[in-house]
Amino acid sequence: MGNHPNAINIHVTAPTELREERLLAEKGAGFKSVSQKMQQADRLFRRYASILFNEEAQDPFLYHLTINTGKISTDAAVNMIAEAYRDHLAREILVDTMADNERLRFLREETTKMKNSSEISFAKVLDMYHIKWVYEPKTFPLEWNADGTIKKAFSPDFFLPEYNLYLELTVMNPKYSSEKKQKVRMIQELYPGTKVSLVSRKDFLHALRSLERASQAALVSTAVDEEQEWHDDMIRTSDDPLKMRGWEA
Numbered sequence: 001m002g003n004h005p006n007a008i009n010i011h012v013t014a015p016t017e018l019r020e021e022r023l024l025a026e027k028g029a030g031f032k033s034v035s036q037k038m039q040q041a042d043r044l045f046r047r048y049a050s051i052l053f054n055e056e057a058q059d060p061f062l063y064h065l066t067i068n069t070g071k072i073s074t075d076a077a078v079n080m081i082a083e084a085y086r087d088h089l090a091r092e093i094l095v096d097t098m099a100d101n102e103r104l105r106f107l108r109e110e111t112t113k114m115k116n117s118s119e120i121s122f123a124k125v126l127d128m129y130h131i132k133w134v135y136e137p138k139t140f141p142l143e144w145n146a147d148g149t150i151k152k153a154f155s156p157d158f159f160l161p162e163y164n165l166y167l168e169l170t171v172m173n174p175k176y177s178s179e180k181k182q183k184v185r186m187i188q189e190l191y192p193g194t195k196v197s198l199v200s201r202k203d204f205l206h207a208l209r210s211l212e213r214a215s216q217a218a219l220v221s222t223a224v225d226e227e228q229e230w231h232d233d234m235i236r237t238s239d240d241p242l243k244m245r246g247w248e249a
Contacts, residue, residue, distance in 0.1 A: 007137075008088045010081055011063040014070040037147070044149045064088065118171050118204065119157055125207040126158070134159045138166075140194075142186045154183040156196055166196040171204045 014022075016038075023034045049057035060066055065084050067077045114120050114135060126133045136155045143152035156166035168184070170177045177198070184196045199207075 008064040008081075008085050009062060010084075011058075011060070011066040012077065013066065013068055015068075018070045041147070041149060044145070048150060048153075118169055121208055122158070122169060122199070122204065125210065126160075128210070131160060132162055134161065140187050140191060142183060142190065154180075154187060164195060166194070167199055168196065169199045169204060171199070171201045 019038060020035055023038060027034060046057045049055050055062060065080065067080060069077055072080075114123070119135070123133065123135070135158060137159045139153050139155040141150045141153045143150075145151050156168045158167040159165070160167065168180055170180055180198060184198060187194055187196055
């Protein structure tokens with residue numbers, strides 16, 4: 001959800017000793033058992049962030065807000081989160097005008113960090129066809145550990161809101177194609193009604209060729225417009241347009 005326009009990322013933490021005390025009170029187990037479970041959960045969380053997002057889970061710049069519940073009450077934390085969300089949502093709501101569309105495009109280009117060049121190229125293809133997209137807006141848990149923590153998950157590359165469709169590129173390394181197909185099947189089984197399609201290397205290259213042709217056509221059109229503009233300027237600034245061109249009446 002990191003790139004979803006309406007999502008905010010909150011990191012809630014507390015000193016280790018306080019977390020252990022809370023778990024002891026909640027679970028009623030021995031201190032050693034609680035401490036081990038907490039350390040295991042922390043390792044799984046760090047591994048989850050590293051494998052899926054190539055990020056360090058404790059990096060403060062990943063979050064809109066970090067809250068230490070060892071310093072403030074639960075009620076205060078809830079109020080801070082609610083206020084942060086209201087502020088974020090107010091700044092992200094855009095009226096559908098040309099100026100705001102430009103602002104949205106700029107916001108998306110400046111804040112969306114993609115993992116590889118193929119995703120950037122594919123986003124340009126979608127833009128060329130005026131197809132609205134969101135980059136990796138959702139992660140689907142697929143398998144869980146016995147304690148309920150996520151063991152396997154899948155984050156499709158793009159979501160097309162106008163088509164209610166997720167897209168996953170399979171162009172970088174073909175050996176992962178079968179694994180991605182399996183994950184797509186799992187999503188469809190676990191989340192009925194969710195539409196996910198894989199973009200093959202063949203389809204991807206075809207889309208890039210379309211983008212290249214469009215770019216070349218735009219360059220030719222720009223050159224013609226510039227030539228016409230130069231010609232018009234010459235006519236406007238000359239007292240005798242025929243002599244300017246070397247022609248005699």
